[in-house]
Amino acid sequence: MNTNSQFAVAIHTMTMLACRYPEALTSEFISCSVITNPVVIRRLLGDLRRAGLVESRSGNGGGWRLRKLPHQITLLDCYKAVQEDPLFSLPTQPPNPHCAIGRSMTKALRGLFDEAESALEERLAQTTLEQIVNGVTGEMPYKKVDK
Amino acid sequence: MNTNSQFAVAIHTMTMLACRYPEALTSEFISCSVITNPVVIRRLLGDLRRAGLVESRSGNGGGWRLRKLPHQITLLDCYKAVQEDPLFSLPTQPPNPHCAIGRSMTKALRGLFDEAESALEERLAQTTLEQIVNGVTGEMPYKKVDK
DNA sequence: GCGTTATGTAACTATCCCGGTTACGATTGG
DNA sequence: CCAATCGTAACCGGGATAGTTACATAACGC
Numbered sequence: 248m249n250t251n252s253q254f255a256v257a258i259h260t261m262t263m264l265a266c267r268y269p270e271a272l273t274s275e276f277i278s279c280s281v282i283t284n285p286v287v288i289r290r291l292l293g294d295l296r297r298a299g300l301v302e303s304r305s306g307n308g309g310g311w312r313l314r315k316l317p318h319q320i321t322l323l324d325c326y327k328a329v330q331e332d333p334l335f336s337l338p339t340q341p342p343n344p345h346c347a348i349g350r351s352m353t354k355a356l357r358g359l360f361d362e363a364e365s366a367l368e369e370r371l372a373q374t375t376l377e378q379i380v381n382g383v384t385g386e387m388p389y390k391k392v393d394k
Numbered sequence: 395m396n397t398n399s400q401f402a403v404a405i406h407t408m409t410m411l412a413c414r415y416p417e418a419l420t421s422e423f424i425s426c427s428v429i430t431n432p433v434v435i436r437r438l439l440g441d442l443r444r445a446g447l448v449e450s451r452s453g454n455g456g457g458w459r460l461r462k463l464p465h466q467i468t469l470l471d472c473y474k475a476v477q478e479d480p481l482f483s484l485p486t487q488p489p490n491p492h493c494a495i496g497r498s499m500t501k502a503l504r505g506l507f508d509e510a511e512s513a514l515e516e517r518l519a520q521t522t523l524e525q526i527v528n529g530v531t532g533e534m535p536y537k538k539v540d541k
Numbered sequence: 542g543c544g545t546t547a548t549g550t551a552a553c554t555a556t557c558c559c560g561g562t563t564a565c566g567a568t569t570g571g
Numbered sequence: 572c573c574a575a576t577c578g579t580a581a582c583c584g585g586g587a588t589a590g591t592t593a594c595a596t597a598a599c600g601c
Contacts, residue, residue, distance in 0.1 A: 250479065250483055250558085250559080250586085250587070251483060251558080251559060251560090252482075252483045252484055252485040252486075252559090252560090253559090254482050255482060255483065255484050255485060255503050255507075256485060258503060258506070259489065259495070259496075259499050259503070262495060262499070262502075263495055266495060273575085273576065273577090274576080274577075275575095275576080279490060279493070280489055280490050280493040280495055280496040280499075281485070281489055281490070281496070282485075282487050282488075282489060282490050282496075283485070283487070283560075283561075284560080284561050284562065285576095285577095286560095286561080286562075286563090286578095286579085287560065287561070287562095289576095289577065289578070289579085290560095290578095290579085292577095293578075293579090303576090303577065303578090304568090304569075304576085304577080305567070305568040305569060305575090305576055305577040305578080306567090306568045306569025306570060306574095306575065306576055306577075307568090307569055307570040307571070307573095307574065307575045307576070308569075308570060308571090308575080308576085309568080309569065309570090309575075309576050309577065310576075310577090311577090322506065322510075332397065334481075334514075335399075335401050335402060336397050336398060336399045336402065337399055337402050338399040338402060338403060338428070338429075338430070338589095339399070339589095340429050340430070341429075342406065342427055342428055342429060343426060343427050343428070343429050346426070346427040347530075347531065348406070348409060348410055348413060348427055348530055348531075349406075349427040349428070349429075351529075351530045352406050352409070352427075352530070355409075355526060355529055355530055356402050356405060356406070358529075359405070359469065359521060359526070360402075362517060362521075363469075363514055363517050363518055365517075366513050366514055366516065366517035367481075367510055367513055367514045367517075369513065370509060370510050370512075370513035370514075371510055374506060374509075379502060379506070382498075382502055382505075383494075383495055383498045383499070383502055384494065384495075384498075397557080397558070397587090397588080398587080398588060398589090399588090399589090400588090400589095420546090420547065420548090421547080421548075422546095422547080430589080430590075431589080431590055431591065432547095432548095433549095433550085433589095433590080433591075433592090434589065434590070434591095436547095436548065436549070436550085437549095437550085437589095439548095440548095440549075440550090450547090450548065450549090451547085451548080451597090451598075452546090452547055452548040452549080452596070452597040452598060453545090453546065453547055453548075453596090453597050453598025453599055454544095454545060454546045454547070454597095454598060454599040454600070455546075455547085455598075455599060455600090456546075456547045456548065456597085456598065456599085457547075457548090458548090485560095486560090
């Protein structure tokens with residue numbers, strides 16, 4: 248399906264921010280871990296900011312940091328932030344309206360795809376950045392804060 | 395994600411075969427409902443045949459038909475038949491092994507993506523072609539057979 | 542056997558998307 | 572003022588998608 252790796256890079260990026268929370272990291276620094284161009288990371292972080300997940304500061308000493316605690320951010324948040332298109336696409340050309348099946352196919356597919364996507368999103372909502380950080384580092388490198 | 399519509403066309407195609415089961419339909423006929431080139435449909439049906447879901451006969455009076463009853467074929471079967479790539483891709487260039495996070499990111503992402511994909515597939519496995527046909531036509535246009 | 546109808550598949554193409562890159566203005570801190 | 576950093580536009584190359592043409596192969600009816 249998607250041959251694009253934005254979701255993967257988004258998780259990688261958010262995991263780094265979560266590990267150093269509440270420190271701010273530069274796109275340059277993050278791009279060294281992902282091994283890509285800093286602009287690619289900034290583009291991605293732009294999407295994540297539009298979703299309210301991160302904030303940035305320009306200039307000397309600037310960078311990016313989370314706007315919530317790692318346990319308050321789920322994979323679904325990251326997914327929605329970088330995934331504008333639905334999971335499965337319909338053909339650009341709609342089916343033949345003179346065919347009984349063609350006539351109802353678009354609506355049927357929308358329903359099926361919506362349900363499938365919901366199942367996926369439910370699962371993504373169950374994993375938080377905190378859990379990923381725990382899995383990656385074996386410990387929480389930032390101070391825990393009571394809710 | 396994937397911007398490709400193969401899964402959608404596969405469902406459309408299989409729904410047509412299910413509606414007329416056990417009749418055989420030609421790629422030409424199916425392409426008229428989908429509104430595309432017959433070769434596109436044949437390529438797709440080739441994948442579905444490799445998965446054991448359909449069979450074909452060349453020559454005059456030939457065409458394509460299901461190899462199972464509509465209630466025995468799920469959306470997951472269709473999905474696996476046409477979707478060779480995993481749902482989410484990792485970056486072609488693996489992360490920096492000199493970074494603690496980069497080092498464990500690939501494995502972590504694989505696990506997360508596998509779980510998400512499983513959730514999706516579980517949902518897809520719950521819908522059969524028969525159900526889709528019912529939703530599309532309001533009735534079953536082929537003879538039901540006891541299991 | 543011949544003609545017709547289909548499949549099976551290769552090859553070519555136009556279009557689009559993704560990721561990488563350069564460039565440069567705006568912002569911030571020292 | 573200078574250095575560091577974001578924000579964003581612009582461009583490019585590679586790859587995928589889907590549409591198209593072409594043609595060899597197969598099966599059926601006469």
